[in-house]
Amino acid sequence: GAGVSQSPSNKVTEKGKDVELRCDPISGHTALYWYRQSLGQGLEFLIYFQGNSAPDKSGLPSDRFSAERTGGSVSTLTIQRTQQEDSAVYLCASSLASFSKNIQYFGAGTRLSVL
Amino acid sequence: LAKTTQPISMDSYEGQEVNITCSHNNIATNDYITWYQQFPSQGPRFIIQGYKTKVTNEVASLFIPADRKSSTLSLPRVSLSDTAVYYCLVGGRDFNTDKLIFGTGTRLQVFP
Numbered sequence: 001g002a003g004v005s006q007s008p009s010n011k012v013t014e015k016g017k018d019v020e021l022r023c024d025p026i027s028g029h030t031a032l033y034w035y036r037q038s039l040g041q042g043l044e045f046l047i048y049f050q051g052n053s054a055p056d057k058s059g060l061p062s063d064r065f066s067a068e069r070t071g072g073s074v075s076t077l078t079i080q081r082t083q084q085e086d087s088a089v090y091l092c093a094s095s096l097a098s099f100s101k102n103i104q105y106f107g108a109g110t111r112l113s114v115l
Numbered sequence: 116l117a118k119t120t121q122p123i124s125m126d127s128y129e130g131q132e133v134n135i136t137c138s139h140n141n142i143a144t145n146d147y148i149t150w151y152q153q154f155p156s157q158g159p160r161f162i163i164q165g166y167k168t169k170v171t172n173e174v175a176s177l178f179i180p181a182d183r184k185s186s187t188l189s190l191p192r193v194s195l196s197d198t199a200v201y202y203c204l205v206g207g208r209d210f211n212t213d214k215l216i217f218g219t220g221t222r223l224q225v226f227p
Contacts, residue, residue, distance in 0.1 A: 004158070035217070042202070043159070043217035091158050102206075103149070106158025 002026075004107035006092050012113045013082055021077040021110045025094030032075050033104060034067060035091045043091065049075060082114045119203045124222040133190040135221050137203030140184050148179060148186045151202045153220070159202060163188070190223075198225045 005024040013019050025032050034046040045059040049069045060066070064082075069075040079086055089111050093104040121137040139148070147166050151159035163170060165177040165186070176189040190197055200220040 042219040045216065093158070103161045103164065104159075106160065108156070109158055 004092055004094055004105055006090075006107035006110050008110060009108065010111045010113075012115065014115055015084060016081055018078065018080045019082055019112065021079075021090050021092075021112070023075045023077070023092030023094075023107060025073060025075070025092070026105055027073075029094035029096055029105070030072065031095045031102065031104075032069060033093045033095075034075070034077050035093065036088045037091060037109070038088045046077070046090075079112075082112075084114050087112055087114045118216070119205055119218050121201075121203050121218065121221045123219065124224070126224050126226065127193055128226050129194055130192050133193050133197070133223060133225075135188045135190075135201055135203075135223070136185060137188070138185045139203070139205045142183050142205055146183075146205045148177065148183075149204045149206065150175070150177065150188050151204065151217075153200045153202065159217075162201075193223075193225045195225050195227060197223060199223060 004026055007022045011019055030051055032049040035043040036046055037043045047054055047060055047067050048056040051072050052069050064080045067075060067077045077090060089109040091106055091109045093106045095102040095104045118141060119137050119139045121135060125133065125135060127133045147164055149164040150162045152162050153159040163172055163175050163177045165179050167179050167183060170177045178187045178189065188201060200222050202217050202220040204217060
């Protein structure tokens, strides 16, 4: 597609359920990033992929969070046993390569609400 | 990664020039300075990037002094549609990670 696509755009779930968030990066972009943005806050880095490997998982807030990327393309962020504090907008970005001058292109995000 | 500091909010009127300054005292030699814009319910969008001196594109100008410890994003003749949050980021070349560190940004409100 022309841009980064995320699905679903909105997700409402009950506390304790598992959720999967999907990101389709721009075709040909080797680097993929997940961020989280709470209401009125800046973005919080979660995880970075270069190809299918994740050299930096340092931002994942707990072991309930995991992510994978297959075929160097689509990525899935999974949150197990969701908690109310997980409610936020989850943003995905991709870039051509991983270096200082890269420009990251963002999707519109998935708004997660945990009741 | 260098930490950035920028004003929390700014107000302006349509047609005025807006300058948003960001400080990044610990910028490293190979760091670029990048600005993103974010509208409500959207992901951030790249505006402009620079390394030193001045960069200009169709949207904005970026001024970077010789010591590179600060930068100023200049928006000429803003309109209501420029109301958004503006983030200043400094990223370094790291072979293991290339994450962007976003601060809380500057919330620009443009009035008619």
